[in-house]
Amino acid sequence: MPIQSLQFRGQPALALDLPAGDRVVVAIHGAHLLSWTTADGVERIYLSPDALFDGKSAIRGGIPVCWPQFNVRGPLPKHGFARNLPWQAMPSADGQLVMALNDDEATRALWPHAFSLRLTVALAPRQLRVTLDVRNTDAAPISFALALHSYLKVDDIAQASLEGLQGAPCWDSLRDERFAEPAQALRFTAEFDSVYGAPSAPLKLVQPTGTLQIAQSATCTETVVWNPGPILSEKLADMPDDGYRHMLCVEAARIDENITLPPGAQWQAWQELTVL
Numbered sequence: 001m002p003i004q005s006l007q008f009r010g011q012p013a014l015a016l017d018l019p020a021g022d023r024v025v026v027a028i029h030g031a032h033l034l035s036w037t038t039a040d041g042v043e044r045i046y047l048s049p050d051a052l053f054d055g056k057s058a059i060r061g062g063i064p065v066c067w068p069q070f071n072v073r074g075p076l077p078k079h080g081f082a083r084n085l086p087w088q089a090m091p092s093a094d095g096q097l098v099m100a101l102n103d104d105e106a107t108r109a110l111w112p113h114a115f116s117l118r119l120t121v122a123l124a125p126r127q128l129r130v131t132l133d134v135r136n137t138d139a140a141p142i143s144f145a146l147a148l149h150s151y152l153k154v155d156d157i158a159q160a161s162l163e164g165l166q167g168a169p170c171w172d173s174l175r176d177e178r179f180a181e182p183a184q185a186l187r188f189t190a191e192f193d194s195v196y197g198a199p200s201a202p203l204k205l206v207q208p209t210g211t212l213q214i215a216q217s218a219t220c221t222e223t224v225v226w227n228p229g230p231i232l233s234e235k236l237a238d239m240p241d242d243g244y245r246h247m248l249c250v251e252a253a254r255i256d257e258n259i260t261l262p263p264g265a266q267w268q269a270w271q272e273l274t275v276l
Contacts, residue, residue, distance in 0.1 A: 009053040030083040031099035033063035046247035068144030114138040131270040164203035191229030216252035224251035
């Protein structure tokens with residue numbers, strides 16, 4: 001299906017629709033996925049109603065591309081610069097939307113390396129796959145981290161659970177504790193911020209209204225699970241006080257050990273979401 005250009009909260013975006021009714025919307029700013037609705041009309045991605053859409057700031061919600069740095073684990077601005085720059089639309093195959101970001105004067109002022117990024121959003125009935133390809137176009141190796149920082153929409157976080165992480169190594173960043181996850185299903189009653197060693201099998205986000213399966217590439221060796229809870233949510237200017245009730249971040253990540261990519265080499269990461 002052809003890609004449509006549109007304005008989304010005053011900013012340029014692209015939309016891809018399937019004949020069955022599935023739809024995805026991606027901003028030019030950051031190649032930031034803003035919306036994924038299935039044919040039943042249900043929105044599957046959380047986007048804060050208070051998110052900034054000024055073409056410069058990070059957008060709260062959706063699927064930000066955190067690259068080449070995660071959080072403040074390095075000298076760059078939080079989560080790197082890829083989510084804060086305009087990307088370019090590329091020729092796309094049916095059911096796909098492709099965006100590109102290459103190094104330029106602005107990126108080299110922050111990070112003095114040559115690179116080429118391609119983000120492919122592939123849409124199928126009841127399924128979404130987001131893939132990031134990184135190519136080193138520099139004459140020297142480059143080192144980077146990545147997270148596809150997906151904000152998944154939930155009806156009520158008090159009734160949602162995340163299955164599939166039992167036994168996985170966990171670092172609870174709030175308590176700075178490391179342990180093997182004992183719970184068969186994670187539940188969320190307060191702020192939650194943990195990094196897990198990614199299991200080989202997909203996770204399941206379970207709600208009374210249905211289940212979302214979450215898979216990621218083996219190149220993403222970590223899964224980050226985050227919910228701000230009521231106290232932090234009140235402090236976030238770009239999220240409603242009760243925003244935490246309607247979202248859960250489940251992120252495909254490579255953050256504990258950076259990827260080092262030789263000149264000319266390519267690396268790929270993906271996350272796939274399937275409504276069961």
